[in-house]
Amino acid sequence: MTVRPETLRSSSLPSASAMRIYNTIEQMRSASRAARSEDKRIGFVPTMGALHEGHLSLVKAAKAQSDFVAVSIFVNPTQFGPNEDFARYPRSFERDCQLLEVEGVHAVFAPAVAEMYPGGEATTVMVHGISEKLCGRSRPGHFHGVATVVSKLFHIVEPDCAFFGQKDAAQVAVIRRMVRDLDMRAEIMVCPIVREADGLALSSRNAYLDAEQRKTALVLSRSLREIEQAFGSGERRVAKLIEIGQALFRQTPAARLEYLEIVDPDTLDPVPQVAKRSLVAVAAFVGGTRLIDNVLLA
Numbered sequence: 001m002t003v004r005p006e007t008l009r010s011s012s013l014p015s016a017s018a019m020r021i022y023n024t025i026e027q028m029r030s031a032s033r034a035a036r037s038e039d040k041r042i043g044f045v046p047t048m049g050a051l052h053e054g055h056l057s058l059v060k061a062a063k064a065q066s067d068f069v070a071v072s073i074f075v076n077p078t079q080f081g082p083n084e085d086f087a088r089y090p091r092s093f094e095r096d097c098q099l100l101e102v103e104g105v106h107a108v109f110a111p112a113v114a115e116m117y118p119g120g121e122a123t124t125v126m127v128h129g130i131s132e133k134l135c136g137r138s139r140p141g142h143f144h145g146v147a148t149v150v151s152k153l154f155h156i157v158e159p160d161c162a163f164f165g166q167k168d169a170a171q172v173a174v175i176r177r178m179v180r181d182l183d184m185r186a187e188i189m190v191c192p193i194v195r196e197a198d199g200l201a202l203s204s205r206n207a208y209l210d211a212e213q214r215k216t217a218l219v220l221s222r223s224l225r226e227i228e229q230a231f232g233s234g235e236r237r238v239a240k241l242i243e244i245g246q247a248l249f250r251q252t253p254a255a256r257l258e259y260l261e262i263v264d265p266d267t268l269d270p271v272p273q274v275a276k277r278s279l280v281a282v283a284a285f286v287g288g289t290r291l292i293d294n295v296l297l298a
Helices: 025-037 053-065 093-102 142-157 166-181 204-208 211-232 238-250
Strands: 020-022 042-047 068-073 107-109 161-165 187-191 255-263 279-286 289-296
Touching (some): 025 068, 053 161, 107 142, 142 166, 161 166, 166 187, 166 279, 211 289
Parallel strands (some): 020 107, 068 107
Antiparallel strands (some): 255 279
């Protein structure tokens, strides 16, 4: 049975060296400040739970570069649209905590929604312009919710460095801009996409896919691979590279392409000509599941 976060307290793991679970902002803030008082470098991994090896790769990176590692588990309602999957988003809190304890995480911040938004959402963070691109175009308000909750988490945990996955490239661009514009102290560290052996990018939403849909979902990584190979062979025309990827989707009608774009990874603006570090980003629906993937051309 999955344990609700609010039923756990920091005393759930009594050993002084064991991972601690905090449910309130004050508990988490106190733990971070205690670590800082001992001159410890604080690494932070924000998550919505349902952890997989992609998340754990971020935790490992944080462990390697920090003295005190905190992980948040919070399914943030403000980044879900009215017809999206907030209610059914996979939740496995007890299992997540077991995985994090094995990795040597020091603190898990698992607040209830009422703890994070006790008076609703009167004050928000909006990163204008960039938030309306890629996923932000089809998910109005999504990055508004992301920027707000990440800003709140940064103020609570006060990390020296925060770790995000390259799979969420648009999110990374939004957060980097927010951190720069608001002079936040956290250094944003981006870790590579972790994939299954067949190329499927790891995602908590993969749990929604049945066996046939999972096979269909491989069209995302295949389209990126085809574009990457064409770029490696010298193709630089944006339209041609996009056409190469779109052709695979036309051959895979069970996947509904939302977008396939080549953009600047920092601004998310379309590039006039493809060059190294151009971001190829794709989003598609397989059944009712929305999946994303990307590659940075090298």
